[in-house]
Amino acid sequence: MMDTDAPDVTDGRAGGSRGISPALDATLDILSNQRRRYVLYSLRKQGGAMSVEELADQIVSWENDDADRQRVLADLYHSQLPRLDEAGAVAFDADESYVALTEADEMPLAEYLDLAAAEENVV
Numbered sequence: 349m350m351d352t353d354a355p356d357v358t359d360g361r362a363g364g365s366r367g368i369s370p371a372l373d374a375t376l377d378i379l380s381n382q383r384r385r386y387v388l389y390s391l392r393k394q395g396g397a398m399s400v401e402e403l404a405d406q407i408v409s410w411e412n413d414d415a416d417r418q419r420v421l422a423d424l425y426h427s428q429l430p431r432l433d434e435a436g437a438v439a440f441d442a443d444e445s446y447v448a449l450t451e452a453d454e455m456p457l458a459e460y461l462d463l464a465a466a467e468e469n470v471v
Contacts, residue, residue: 375457378435383420384428385464386410387447388437392461397448400424410470 378384390406391398404420411420429447433440437457440447 371456374435375460378432378437378457379460379464381428382468383407383423384432385461385468386470387424387428387432388449388457388461389465389470391438391447391449397446400429400445400447403447 378388386407387403390403393406394402400421404417404424407420407424408415408417425442429438429440429442432438436450438447439450
């Protein structure tokens with residue numbers, strides 16, 4: 349007998365899609381990268397907005413592996429900030445070299461980010 353009240357989900361294999369929480373999937377994707385987490389930590393620490401150059405300096409100080417500032421800047425401009433912007437977590441203006449948190453920070457992202465920050469001990 350088939351339960352008609354059960355949600356229509358698959359296990360994600362063979363092209364299936366869970367479809368349960370796209371917001372949670374997006375949040376976990378954002379938080380899956382340490383440098384993206386560092387971006388969000390920095391913005392929260394600075395009141396929500398800062399220049400990309402200031403952001404790079406903060407990230408370099410947290411990365412204990414002698415991160416090269418130019419490489420961090422390139423990664424921010426070409427990968428991490430556009431991805432965060434596309435996800436709606438930040439507003440990134442490459443022409444002005446400026447990035448700011450959006451209201452999306454108040455979604456589940458904020459709670460998970462707090463947990464990650466405590467675990468990474470960066471804030």
